[in-house]
Amino acid sequence: MINKIFIKTLFIFFLTINKVLSQVPPETDIQRLYKKGERICTTKTKKTLCKAFSFYLKKDFDSCYVYSNKAFAEVSSREEQDVLNYIQGVSAIKKKFLKKALQNFHAISNSPDFKNLKNLKLGQLHLMMENYDEAISYYLKWEDSSLSTNKVLKKNGYHNLGLSYLHKKDYKNAKKYFDKELKLVNDTDTLEIITNKMELANVYYNQYLDETAIPLFVEAYQLAKSFSNIELKQNTSKNLAVVEKNRENFKESVDYYIEYNKWKDSIWNADKIWELTERDKQLAIARKQQEIALQNEKLKRQNIQRKGLVIGASGLLIFIGFLGYFYKKLIKKNKLIITQREELEIANKTKDYLFSVVSHDLRSPINTLKKVHNKLMVQIENEDMLGMQNTANTAIEITEDTFHLLNNVLHWSLEQNNQLLFEQGTYPLQQLVEQTLINFEGIIETKEITLLSELDNEILVNVDKESLKIILRNLFDNAIKYTEEKGTITVKTGIVANNQCYIEIADTGIGIPEERLLKINALRDITIDKIDRSKGVGLGLLLCQTLIKKNKGSLLIESELNKGTKIKVLLPWVSA
Amino acid sequence: MKQLQVLLLEDQQEEARETVSFLHNHDYKVTHVKSLEEAEIEIENHFFDVIILDIMINGKPEGITFAQQLKSKGISAPFLFLTNIQSKSIFDQAKESKPFSYLLKPYNNLELLFSIELAIETYYEQANTISFTQKNAILSPNFLFIKKGKSVVKVEIDSIHYIEVKDKYCNLICDQDQYQIKLSLTKTKETLAKPEFKQVHRNFLVNLKKIKEIYFEDNLIIMDTNEKIPFSERYKAFFLKGNNTIFR
Numbered sequence: 116m117i118n119k120i121f122i123k124t125l126f127i128f129f130l131t132i133n134k135v136l137s138q139v140p141p142e143t144d145i146q147r148l149y150k151k152g153e154r155i156c157t158t159k160t161k162k163t164l165c166k167a168f169s170f171y172l173k174k175d176f177d178s179c180y181v182y183s184n185k186a187f188a189e190v191s192s193r194e195e196q197d198v199l200n201y202i203q204g205v206s207a208i209k210k211k212f213l214k215k216a217l218q219n220f221h222a223i224s225n226s227p228d229f230k231n232l233k234n235l236k237l238g239q240l241h242l243m244m245e246n247y248d249e250a251i252s253y254y255l256k257w258e259d260s261s262l263s264t265n266k267v268l269k270k271n272g273y274h275n276l277g278l279s280y281l282h283k284k285d286y287k288n289a290k291k292y293f294d295k296e297l298k299l300v301n302d303t304d305t306l307e308i309i310t311n312k313m314e315l316a317n318v319y320y321n322q323y324l325d326e327t328a329i330p331l332f333v334e335a336y337q338l339a340k341s342f343s344n345i346e347l348k349q350n351t352s353k354n355l356a357v358v359e360k361n362r363e364n365f366k367e368s369v370d371y372y373i374e375y376n377k378w379k380d381s382i383w384n385a386d387k388i389w390e391l392t393e394r395d396k397q398l399a400i401a402r403k404q405q406e407i408a409l410q411n412e413k414l415k416r417q418n419i420q421r422k423g424l425v426i427g428a429s430g431l432l433i434f435i436g437f438l439g440y441f442y443k444k445l446i447k448k449n450k451l452i453i454t455q456r457e458e459l460e461i462a463n464k465t466k467d468y469l470f471s472v473v474s475h476d477l478r479s480p481i482n483t484l485k486k487v488h489n490k491l492m493v494q495i496e497n498e499d500m501l502g503m504q505n506t507a508n509t510a511i512e513i514t515e516d517t518f519h520l521l522n523n524v525l526h527w528s529l530e531q532n533n534q535l536l537f538e539q540g541t542y543p544l545q546q547l548v549e550q551t552l553i554n555f556e557g558i559i560e561t562k563e564i565t566l567l568s569e570l571d572n573e574i575l576v577n578v579d580k581e582s583l584k585i586i587l588r589n590l591f592d593n594a595i596k597y598t599e600e601k602g603t604i605t606v607k608t609g610i611v612a613n614n615q616c617y618i619e620i621a622d623t624g625i626g627i628p629e630e631r632l633l634k635i636n637a638l639r640d641i642t643i644d645k646i647d648r649s650k651g652v653g654l655g656l657l658l659c660q661t662l663i664k665k666n667k668g669s670l671l672i673e674s675e676l677n678k679g680t681k682i683k684v685l686l687p688w689v690s691a
Numbered sequence: 692m693k694q695l696q697v698l699l700l701e702d703q704q705e706e707a708r709e710t711v712s713f714l715h716n717h718d719y720k721v722t723h724v725k726s727l728e729e730a731e732i733e734i735e736n737h738f739f740d741v742i743i744l745d746i747m748i749n750g751k752p753e754g755i756t757f758a759q760q761l762k763s764k765g766i767s768a769p770f771l772f773l774t775n776i777q778s779k780s781i782f783d784q785a786k787e788s789k790p791f792s793y794l795l796k797p798y799n800n801l802e803l804l805f806s807i808e809l810a811i812e813t814y815y816e817q818a819n820t821i822s823f824t825q826k827n828a829i830l831s832p833n834f835l836f837i838k839k840g841k842s843v844v845k846v847e848i849d850s851i852h853y854i855e856v857k858d859k860y861c862n863l864i865c866d867q868d869q870y871q872i873k874l875s876l877t878k879t880k881e882t883l884a885k886p887e888f889k890q891v892h893r894n895f896l897v898n899l900k901k902i903k904e905i906y907f908e909d910n911l912i913i914m915d916t917n918e919k920i921p922f923s924e925r926y927k928a929f930f931l932k933g934n935n936t937i938f939r
Contacts, residue, residue, distance in 0.1 A: 534779045543823045550801040575819055581795060 144231045144263050171202040180206040197223045212389030242275050250279045270299040290318050309338045349378030465531050480517045523654050537579045541689045544574040551587040567605040574616045575689040582662040589655040590620050597624035616688035621681040627674040693845050694720045695740040700730045702748045717842040727753045742770035758788035769814035817873050828870035830882050854896040892923045
């Protein structure tokens with residue numbers, strides 16, 4: 116019994132349908148399939164499907180399998196799908212991808228065109244997968260409508276059905292179908308004969324008809340030996356090995372086993388490979404998906420990075436802009452501070468100067484004035500009329516001087532604070548000179564100075580009249596102060612070229628030493644801090660310089676020691 | 692020849708006294724007021740040719756207030772400010788009332804007279820005229836302001852015999868003297884809105900009341916002073932049409 120069961124497992128072998136397919140009888144299922152394939156290729160533009168089909172016809176099952184896989188993406192109709200499933204299923208069987216093939220054939224519709232082919236193939240597959248009951252049921256379904264199946268397929272169908280029954284130990288049915296097959300077998304077809312003989316031998320052997328069975332086994336083995344089919348060689352040698360072992364001819368048995376193993380090694384477990392590749396594929400897909408996810412993640416991160424970069428860059432730019440703005444502001448502020456400091460320094464020096472003026476130049480004359488008035492009191496008591504007159508004159512003189520100084524200080528400080536009213540207008544020059552000169556009438560008379568005035572009465576000058584009066588007052592004051600008694604002062608006005616007129620004040624006074632004159636001339640841009648009162652450049656001259664400049668004029672000083680000084684003020688002239 | 696009427700607003704008694712007496716000696720008729728209220732009464736009741744305003748009256752800048760009042764009352768006259776302080780802040784305030792001149796204290800007599808002249812010149816928009824030379828005059832619609840010595844006096848417009856155009860300016864020939872005014876003929880005609888002044892020649896404007904004889908054929912006008920004025924054709928027809936009551 117053990118042997119019988121063992122044998123049962125051995126009787127699986129595979130039919131090579133491809134050889135048979137080329138012999139096409141008219142109007143069979145297979146032919147219909149071909150026609151459909153051709154029609155699809157001629158009428159439609161399913162290139163991949165066509166390619167797969169053409170590979171199928173060429174029996175290039177590897178390519179057919181690959182292309183049909185791709186072709187699934189472009190099929191639309193049920194019919195196309197069926198054709199594709201069929202050719203891929205066949206290719207899968209060839210490649211021993213049994214499970215895949217099962218999927219394909221199950222996917223085929225039950226239309227009359229495909230029903231037989233589908234049942235046949237499913238029967239074959241289940242047989243290959245050792246599901247004999249199912250194999251039998253599919254084959255029986257097929258047999259019911261086997262009229263349209265071509266001879267070769269029919270033969271194969273009967274063979275496989277017989278084989279299934281054999282495995283199920285239903286020997287009666289097995290024999291019946293093997294006989295049906297044998298009727299269809301062509302004598303020249305070695306493969307068919309070997310297979311058939313082997314199956315028949317099995318049937319007999321299992322019924323313990325050893326005498327009939329063994330010669331058939333040997334015959335099959337001998338035939339297989341000279342045939343190229345490896346599976347056949349393997350099966351026949353294995354059958355014989357089992358048979359010899361059962362006959363207790365162990366040496367022969369071992370020889371047959373060795374041969375069997377030799378053939379077996381050369382066969383791959385293709386189905387396993389298909390599963391592995393399928394798993395590999397799934398793994399690859401999973402890996403690909405993971406990669407895609409990773410890539411997406413990467414892209415996202417890059418996007419975020421880019422956004423961050425852009426935001427960062429713009430932020431930086433804005434920051435730099437702000438920085439620049441504040442820096443500019445700071446510089447402006449600093450500049451302002453510096454100018455303010457300079458202004459403050461000048462103001463401070465002005466203040467210092469004014470303090471010194473007040474403390475020295477004002478204090479002493481006021482003190483003198485007090486003494487003079489005391490003297491006056493005494494003289495009044497003594498009724499000394501002449502003395503009183505002299506003292507009063509002294510008092511007036513001191514007061515005049517001090518008043519003049521005060522005026523200068525006032526104007527200077529107003530000018531420094533930009534508070535001095537300055538409005539240029541057109542005025543008759545002669546009148547302005549006369550208006551200033553009139554203030555000195557008293558002292559000129561007292562000092563018995565001869566005043567010669569040669570004033571042009573047709574000159575109009577463009578000045579701020581109050582500042583011109585301040586200038587003239589200072590110049591007259593100096594001229595009178597430095598002129599000895601009974602000296603001469605000449606005042607002249609006139610026109611020079613370049614739209615300028617002049618006022619010239621010449622005295623016969625002590626003159627200015629050359630050294631000091633140089634100093635005065637050098638100090639054109641004189642400022643308060645450059646004033647050295649001990650050297651005689653006083654506030655009066657400084658004020659003159661400043662105001663003349665402001666009036667767009669200029670000051671010229673000529674002097675000869677002990678002979679006199681000539682001062683010329685040039686001012687803008689307006690023709691009448 | 693008439694004296695100028697001067698209103699002086701000054702609270703310093705001593706200074707005012709000096710100023711009044713000086714101006715009086717120089718042919719000005721001065722009305723002295725010590726406060727804003729007095730000044731207001733005076734200006735309502737009398738006409739003044741020049742108004743002199745001390746800015747600080749009793750410690751307040753009432754001089755400026757008064758100037759603003761003049762403007763709001765529509766009283767138009769040359770006025771000038773007297774001030775102690777030559778500082779911008781006060782001046783800026785004063786400037787808004789558009790004075791015609793300033794006078795800084797302490798001022799001497801020449802400066803006072805000069806400032807009055809400046810105020811009149813500025814008011815009538817004839818700058819550098821009477822302050823410049825004696826031969827200049829200022830023409831106003833009713834009077835002619837002229838220099839008499841160092842002071843300004845006014846003369847009735849009627850004393851003008853005729854006006855002769857000389858370049859940019861006009862010569863006014865009057866009863867006793869002749870003056871130059873710094874106005875174009877057009878401006879002069881505009882100012883002299885009275886009908887007795889008629890143009891008889893491109894360069895001549897005559898006072899009809901001062902004409903002695905007219906010789907149409909000879910294109911000649913003989914004035915009362917026996918001066919001969921040319922009479923151009925262009926103005927003859929116009930002249931006749933407008934004056935047929937006299938020359939019938």
